[in-house]
Amino acid sequence: DSITEGKLIEWTVAVGDYVEVDEVVARIETDKITVDVNMPESGTITKLLAEAEDNVDVGQDFFTFEAGPAPEGGAKKAAAPQEDKPAEAPKAEAKKEEPKKQAPAAAPKAAAPKAAEPKAAAPTPASFDSRQETRETMSTMRQRIAQRLKDSQNTAAMLTTFNEIDMTNIMALRNKYKDEFLQKHGIKLGFMGAFLKASTSALEHQPMVNAFIEGNEIVHRNYVDISVAVASPKGLVVPVVRNCNQMSMAGIEKEIGRLADLARNNKLAIEDMIGGTFTVSNGGVFGSLMGTPIINPPQSAILGMHGTKMRPVVTESGAIEARPMMYVALTYDHRLIDGREAVTYLRRVKDVIEDPSRLLLEL
Incomplete structure (x- = not known):
């Protein structure tokens, strides 16, 4: 790392x-x-x-x-x-405008009514002539991402398990307290804080998901550092929210906000990116309905959040209601994590998000 x-x-x-x-x-x-x-x-x-x-x-x-x-x-x-600016292409583009000036100077446009139909057909072959391919060198970041993801596929025995979460209660909680939360903590109340808090609780219940393989040994951690994907001018970056197991939801939201600001201004330090025991990726902000995220080695699992959509749900009473539902996916290394542990982890995340009072009551 x-x-x-x-x-x-x-x-x-x-x-x-x-x-x-x-x-x-x-x-x-x-x-x-x-x-x-x-x-x-x-x-x-x-x-x-x-x-x-x-x-x-x-x-x-x-x-x-x-x-x-x-x-x-x-x-x-x-x-x-x-000195660099005059050497760049804008002046070359200005020279390219000269042929465009000659085009209207040629008077055939006066005769255009007679040849209107033949001229309409001309653009068709021209469009084929304009087909081209361009090449660019992959950035160091993109090369490394490609290498790491392929290494992850070649090394880990990756398997993905899914569940769906009823977002009704967490959305109601956010709507009720978002203004007061912003006023007190100076940061907006989003859903990432809740999911990181729920993930931390689930990792504490299923510590093997927070471990990793090194050689012939399993390395266990008594801390939770969660990598969070955020947007930057260079693309998606994955800074780390450290010691989530010791932070409140407000503290987690503040740290996510701080890292996101650094990312937007291209000021993330190398130290902000190194480490991480688990990753949470929110494809829902881009409109994803469902997906299978790839593990970020040497981590052993990654949680994928997706878009919240209104879907018909059969309630416990048998009634059919429209509820805001989100699919979640846990991709895990089956060499280390058994299916029971993966499903139990994801079920814990679901339970906490659907009933946030569980965290307050430590249930």
């Missing part, structure tokens, strides 16, 4: 630039996040030891500098982006 290398995606300075302490010198893309490399102290860049797109190792030196005050009339690194 540790990070050992990354790709140098860009330099923001050039040799001879004077850079103030803590200013960004370069950006490195790891398999988890994009990291800014800051100037350790003010000085002038003397040598760049790596080029953009090079792979760099953790702890590797890839530039040198001479510490000291700014030289008189010294170039600032702001000059570099100014």
